[in-house]
Amino acid sequence: MLRADLVAGVALAAIAIPQSMAYAQTAGLPVVSGLYGLLLPLAVYALLGSSRNLMTGPTATTALMVGPALVAISSDPADYPVLAAMMALLVAAAFVLARVFRLGWVADYFSTSVLLGFLTGLALTLLAGQLDEFTGVAVEGDTPLQEYASFLTGFVGQVDQLELLVGGLSLAALMVGARWLPRFPALLAVTVIAIALSWAWDFDGLGVTLVGDIPAGLPALDWPGVGAVQVLQLVPIAIAVALVGFADAILAARSFALDGGRPVDANQELMALAGVNLAAGLSQSFPLGSSGSRTAINVRVGGRTQVVGLVQVAVAAVVLLFLTGVLALLPKATLAAVIIFAALGLIDLQAWRALWRGSRPEFAIAGVLVLGMITIGLLPSLILAVLLSIIDVVRTSAQPRDAVLGWDPVARRFVDVQRRPKARVVPGVVVYRLDDRLFFANSRYFAGRVREAVDGAPHEVRAVVLDAEAVVSLDASGAEGLRKMIEQLRDKGIQFVIARSRRAFDQHLEALGLTDLLPDTSRFPTVRAAVLAMSGVDVEAIPAD
Template sequence: MPRRLTATLRGWFPRPFAGLTKRNLLREAGAGVTLLAIAVPLNIGYAQIVGLPPTVGLYALVLPLIVWALTVSSRQLVASPDAAAAALVATSIGGLAIAGTADYLSLVLAQTVLCGALFLVAAVFRLGFLADFLSKPILVGLLAGLALDILVGQVAKMLGISVPPGGEFFEKLLALVTGLGAANVWSAMIAAGCLVVLLLGRRLAPAVPWALVVLVLATLATTLGGLEARGVATLGPVEGGLPELHWPVVAWTDWAAVLPSAIALFLVGAGEGLLVSRAYADKRGYRVDANRDLFAFGLANVASGATGSFAMGSSTARTAALDQAGSRTQFPAVIAAVGATLLLVFGTGLLEHVPGPAIGAVLAVAVLPLLGIGDFAELWRRDRAEFAIAGVCFGVTVVFGSIVGIGIAFVLALVNLARRAASPDIDVLSLDEYGASSAEGLPLGRTTAPGIVVVRLAAPLFFANGTVFQDTVQRTVEAAEPPVRHVVFDMEAVSDVDITGAEAFARLRSWLLEHDIDVSYSRMRHETRERMQHLGLLHGEAVHHSNREALAALGARPNPRPNPGPNPGDPNP
């Protein structure tokens, strides 16, 4: 194994539970109980969204949580299945196998392991930046589409209406609308009561695990009132016992079939997880390593797939709840894992009579923030183009599903990136100013001094803007009076040059020389100079340390102006 990789991996296994002391041990243990109380009902609900038994959701609280706590750099980020991951799994695997069958479970496990492998590869090759490729408008639209799909299913569960598991959004919506006449009144009453308690309780006492409270109360009401006999659906017998280690055995074609959805899970999980990890590290004053967090996500997902559960992402809500409880370490994850183990061994009988409408209410409240109504309103106020991107992602996800939504999101991200990169700031510097002055709105033929143009591209020179830069400089030179005889390229902001950009620059340089215009450079980075020499763009032209030096060499002098005194931070003294 290469020495660098060995050192990298050694850095990803630090002393666990950083920040844990004797003084905060009791508080951290209490936060672990809180985490367990929040996680049990939600994980059971997410397992039902996926189309798997309740115990599958509980399995994610055992080995994956322990692996996560021992390897992650963040002291607070909580790893868990979440609503977005559950919806992605359900919609992607639902088209490949029938929910609840052995083949369906095998595909879910294969998808989870493959997702974990993608996290590990991204960590080893330091590809965390890929997660940032999904901008906020794209994530807002994508998650809102997934949330709406979940809500339709949960509203049906709250009303006691049967909808096709794993079906398309409009198929579920049609089943919900046509089944309204057969809705169960008792189910609706339980769901309404749970919603009132959840929404009011979260506002009045957010530290209380209201999801657990409503499940306990609803279970008591269902059992004491004999509501199962009146048509209220319950979980039924829940299989107990610890998860067993096994590897998903599927055909190679099935591995290929789940790859696109595994990539989608990786991107959404990494994008949200790294953002939340960084936000809490900044808030609480400690450092995190994004690539080590990716490594922890990878190990947690592999452990989840190998113990019979589904994809692990990050939970913003659970992280916020533990932060509010005063937790500053990963020790609560271990406490929650121990509690989940005890529940699986001794307490699954307690889950048998939990009513489905109550679970639907818990999940509906949990996914409601994913609709992003406030985010859509903010995008509308601040940037209509970004709002349109979010709207397209939302519509595509609802109509065509999560995988197509992710694909369209990437296309939109590329289009948005290309649109911005293709319109870089190209500045013509004034003779009497240190900084740049944008040429936009100024006469096209503006020059720095008679016969001299100092031009600066405020971006790397690459395929998206090379031709734009070439055309802009040519038009500026052609329109100048008197004719331009010297062009100085200020290279301060050009951090890289690719092949296509180099070809455009070579054409521009040839055009300038054909018109008897000399070329020189100023403020060129050492790396950029080596890159341009490698690409054959430098042919002995002068390279000056500053624009003033370049202008002095050409016989130009700045206009006199009041001297404010020396500025040590001035990049061009």
């Protein structure tokens, strides 16, 4: 296992080093800020993280959120490193507060459609931000859409053919490597070849923009000196970075969890991410998160423990101590190609097709989010994403899945009569199932659906049986709606009983005062028992065709 972790650590370092430099460039910071993010922060996660294979460090998501925030606070790029370090400390504080209030459960409520839209919008935003470095075209604009328009306007007359050639060949090599040689360290090879060609052909003299001087040595631990006013300006974006970073980390950790390994603890991850960002802030880096792409590679090359992260720390330290002069020769167009390659990997067309086929409303939500990210910007779109998630939850809960049930003599169980037209409906009884909690948003829908089932029954209805196995909770509005519906049914001479109710639901019935309408004699352990009591028909006696 140790050998596999050592090999995986070296392989991941070869990928993480150029990526981290590229992401620092995306954030408007010196590339060394990205390298610093591979030192102490990775060691802290190795000690505190609950995932054995999650890879942390500089990411495209956090870099993209950090850059615009720094520009909004100061017009002097010299201020950016210290502001970014303070932002990392604020992100750490946000994670600590979330842990104190045990908010790890929030990770279970991120909508798939919102995450898909966010990743696609993030990719389009990353692409827009690299057009200038990749082609030499002067790109202007406050939003990605404006940057695309500016790029198209100036492309013909301003494109630097040599910059485009360097960036284009770098991107092509990365794409060929990913497609045809997935196990080959293409990113390392592209980086080394670009540096070698830059030295051999004097790219600097030819006008190709290089990374330039990188301070050698390890970072000193220091508290960033930022004024109170600027700290307050950084707080909102720090909270947003923490929210998105936590979602990314939990999704990546759970997606790539090793079989038989310990489960990912969401609350422990909050503390681990707090430690990572505290270390980043004190060591002159910027807000860090988890990398889904590097985590996937770690799993693919056989990494089993966080020794992989510690190996990356060692390799990054060697680079900072001895190889900064070599890295200075790396063309910025190659770094732009690294970011563009990563951005293209965020666009999952198959997931978009699946969402279109499976849920048009969710597809629309994802599309709106993408449009928002390229028009109104990242932070407003994050707020929009939260609102869309809430709307989607309310929409789904307001009209939950339900079914009228009939007996299937072949399967020997109650099934949805719409999906199994040959299922037998027991005369005199309507069996109805609700697949959600009963609360204020769906109580009217529930009552209306029961009335529709009664009115549409092919026989005179004497009883309604609610299969309540999936009804996990009941609030006051749901209880009031249930009471009115039961009273209306009784006025028509129809009894209402419950089958397969959970203990929590029964406790809510008692707490909300419904035991007078639904005493113990109105509750049955199985739907079959309820139907037998209401109709005198034992469904087991119904023969199959």
